[in-house]
Amino acid sequence: MLNKLGEGTFGEVHKARSHVTGQLVALKRILMHEEREGIPITALREVKLLKKLKHPNVVPLVDMVVTKGAQTRMDYWSTKDSKGDIYMVFPYMDHDLAGLLENKSVRLSPGQIKLYMQQLLEGTDYLHRNNILHRDMKAANLLISNAGVLQIADFGLARPGHSKLAWDGIDIRKTRYTNCVVTRWYRPPELLLGETNYGFAIDMWGVGCVMGEMWLRRPMFCGSSDLNQLEKIWSLCGTPTEDNMPGWGLLPGCEGVKNWPRQERTVRQNFELSMLLLDPNRRITAAQALDHEWFWNDPMPADPKTYVD
Amino acid sequence: MAPSADTPVETNGASSSKKPLTLYETSTQYKHWRFSASQLEERRRRMNETAVNAIRQVHKAEEEGSSSRISFLTFDEELLLVKQYLTTIPKMCKLHQFPEEVEATAMTFLKRFYLKNTVMDWHPRNVMLTAIYLATKTTNNPMAIDTYVANIPRTTANDVLELEFLVAQSLNFQLAVWGPHRAAWGVWLDLQTLQDWGKEEARDAFAAVEGYVSASRLTDAEFIYAPSQIAAAAWHLANPALLEKWLAAKGESGALPLIKSIASLIEKEGKTPDLAVARDVDARLKICKNPEKVEGSKAYLRRQAEHEQEAAAKRQKKAERAAKALADDPFATEPINGVEQNGSKIGEVDMDDDD
Numbered sequence: 001m002l003n004k005l006g007e008g009t010f011g012e013v014h015k016a017r018s019h020v021t022g023q024l025v026a027l028k029r030i031l032m033h034e035e036r037e038g039i040p041i042t043a044l045r046e047v048k049l050l051k052k053l054k055h056p057n058v059v060p061l062v063d064m065v066v067t068k069g070a071q072t073r074m075d076y077w078s079t080k081d082s083k084g085d086i087y088m089v090f091p092y093m094d095h096d097l098a099g100l101l102e103n104k105s106v107r108l109s110p111g112q113i114k115l116y117m118q119q120l121l122e123g124t125d126y127l128h129r130n131n132i133l134h135r136d137m138k139a140a141n142l143l144i145s146n147a148g149v150l151q152i153a154d155f156g157l158a159r160p161g162h163s164k165l166a167w168d169g170i171d172i173r174k175t176r177y178t179n180c181v182v183t184r185w186y187r188p189p190e191l192l193l194g195e196t197n198y199g200f201a202i203d204m205w206g207v208g209c210v211m212g213e214m215w216l217r218r219p220m221f222c223g224s225s226d227l228n229q230l231e232k233i234w235s236l237c238g239t240p241t242e243d244n245m246p247g248w249g250l251l252p253g254c255e256g257v258k259n260w261p262r263q264e265r266t267v268r269q270n271f272e273l274s275m276l277l278l279d280p281n282r283r284i285t286a287a288q289a290l291d292h293e294w295f296w297n298d299p300m301p302a303d304p305k306t307y308v309d
Numbered sequence: 310m311a312p313s314a315d316t317p318v319e320t321n322g323a324s325s326s327k328k329p330l331t332l333y334e335t336s337t338q339y340k341h342w343r344f345s346a347s348q349l350e351e352r353r354r355r356m357n358e359t360a361v362n363a364i365r366q367v368h369k370a371e372e373e374g375s376s377s378r379i380s381f382l383t384f385d386e387e388l389l390l391v392k393q394y395l396t397t398i399p400k401m402c403k404l405h406q407f408p409e410e411v412e413a414t415a416m417t418f419l420k421r422f423y424l425k426n427t428v429m430d431w432h433p434r435n436v437m438l439t440a441i442y443l444a445t446k447t448t449n450n451p452m453a454i455d456t457y458v459a460n461i462p463r464t465t466a467n468d469v470l471e472l473e474f475l476v477a478q479s480l481n482f483q484l485a486v487w488g489p490h491r492a493a494w495g496v497w498l499d500l501q502t503l504q505d506w507g508k509e510e511a512r513d514a515f516a517a518v519e520g521y522v523s524a525s526r527l528t529d530a531e532f533i534y535a536p537s538q539i540a541a542a543a544w545h546l547a548n549p550a551l552l553e554k555w556l557a558a559k560g561e562s563g564a565l566p567l568i569k570s571i572a573s574l575i576e577k578e579g580k581t582p583d584l585a586v587a588r589d590v591d592a593r594l595k596i597c598k599n600p601e602k603v604e605g606s607k608a609y610l611r612r613q614a615e616h617e618q619e620a621a622a623k624r625q626k627k628a629e630r631a632a633k634a635l636a637d638d639p640f641a642t643e644p645i646n647g648v649e650q651n652g653s654k655i656g657e658v659d660m661d662d663d664d
Contacts, residue, residue, distance in 0.1 A: 037454050038470040041446040048447055048484040051337055064482045066474060
């Protein structure tokens with residue numbers, strides 16, 4: 001165990017060195033304090049999902065470590081106050097994108113931004129094709145190695161999306177999820193307005209925010225409250241209308257606060273803003289974004305092989 | 310048992326390496342939880358022997374007299390008891406109105422657990438309750454622990470949660486389970502694309518298929534065969550002619566002998582064990598279970614004292630190390646967190662809360 005790296009949705013992350021392979025790893029501890037319901041369902045979801053996923057731009061779960069307190073046969077011991085801990089083991093990555101962007105001495109060329117965006121979209125497309133909503137897309141959850149590889153991390157809020165087949169008689173149109181997901185600054189307008197039947201487009205809003213953040217070197221919309229967050233979004237994307245966000249007025253969050261002063265979209269349509277469309281149904285998908293000509297214009301995405309940190 | 314059951318059925322290796330993997334082949338179930346019938350038997354036999362030897366040692370250390378008079382469970386008696394508790398899972402799930410996915414997953418969890426552990430260490434009643442609770446969470450059908458135990462006699466929340474780590478770890482945290490019920494549903498849908506498929510006949514058969522799928526969960530079929538093969542066997546038991554027609558339409562008639570052998574396994578093994586026999590085994594288990602696992606017993610207390618001694622020694626060592634670090638660095642005011650600690654290795658990292 002070397003040092004603490006940070007804190008995630010439900011656990012601390014520590015840097016450590018494997019005594020077996022000698023490699024640096026990140027240990028994510030599943031917090032069990034005051035966990036009335038046993039191992040948190042979010043942790044089980046994350047483990048189950050990660051074991052299924054295998055993609056260069058999705059962080060791989062290398063192993064699970066259980067400390068003394070819960071070993072198998074004969075070694076097993078558990079006293080009431082020390083229950084042992086569960087750690088997820090990931091390869092150690094040098095940076096996260098939020099840290100890189102805060103660091104004034106790091107310059108990102110347009111080619112590098114394209115390289116990262118391409119990898120972010122490849123990873124996101126892979127998740128969505130496998131029917132997984134990440135639900136916490138943000139710069140701090142994107143890990144970057146010194147070799148220029150980007151990996152999507154932190155599946156603590158992720159869950160399967162709508163199944164294509166109606167299974168066990170569940171009507172998919174009635175599926176409801178909690179809308180208390182996604183860090184506020186990266187939360188799309190439909191969630192802020194209380195939508196509970198959302199889809200993959202919520203991740204794409206986050207991807208759009210991350211892209212803007214790479215250009216601006218600061219988060220795009222730093223709302224101080226949910227309402228303030230919406231106002232920040234309206235000031236860039238315009239206030240919602242039946243035209244740019246059909247059905248918005250029916251969302252539960254709109255009650256009592258429908259009268260925003262009319263604002264027009266202040267920016268022209270371009271690649272990143274097709275991810276920041278108010279209407280989730282018109283927002284670009286990861287697969288469409290990867291086909292966008294932006295990736296085929298100069299400057300081309302940087303080659304990770306020539307990448308020097 | 311059919312000879313084909315002695316080797317894993319799916320072809321793998323060179324011949325199929327060029328084909329893209331099926332979704333099932335990328336699963337942890339395919340990679341880590343497939344065995345031949347003889348491998349399963351060998352594994353259970355060895356685990357039973359190890360457990361009996363270990364428990365004999367404990368008795369010896371306790372000088373509670375010779376353990377030679379104790380009649381330990383054999384590996385097939387252990388299996389019988391596990392099976393008895395497997396049959397309880399559907400009842401428990403019905404009681405709590407959990408969907409079939411929870412039932413199927415919990416049964417797989419319980420069976421997998423006893424490929425790594427013996428009933429003489431961990432009683433299947435408790436493991437069963439934990440397996441169901443864990444399955445509710447991994448299949449996204451969560452229920453508050455208090456609500457769950459409220460319906461179960463003589464059981465506290467702690468009884469269920471205490472074993473959760475152990476169960477999850479015995480499963481290697483491989484929590485995704487592929488059962489034959491989905492595959493059986495798939496065959497049902499696919500049948501409807503056949504010409505002259507006979508709606509009434511197929512509908513009647515499907516009701517029976519669900520029963521055979523449930524029966525298959527009491528057997529080792531899922532460790533030996535793919536979910537789709539078990540599903541086909543369930544259809545064959547329900548309506549052989551219909552399934553054979555479907556196989557022919559798919560160009561898979563060659564699979565029929567295998568499917569028939571799975572079907573006979575389900576018929577032979579997919580039955581609730583004789584309750585009287587199971588009771589007798591359970592009664593003997595009370596005498597032969599590992600005394601170290603019996604709260605309050607001499608062996609339990611000795612083990613606890615040992616454990617505390619170990620922990621104290623560890624704390625002492627840690628304090629010495631910290632003191633040494635302090636002595637080496639006159640400017641340090643507290644032990645430096647970044648110092649790499651010796652002697653701990655990954656897999657059993659020393660991360661006690663006591664520092």
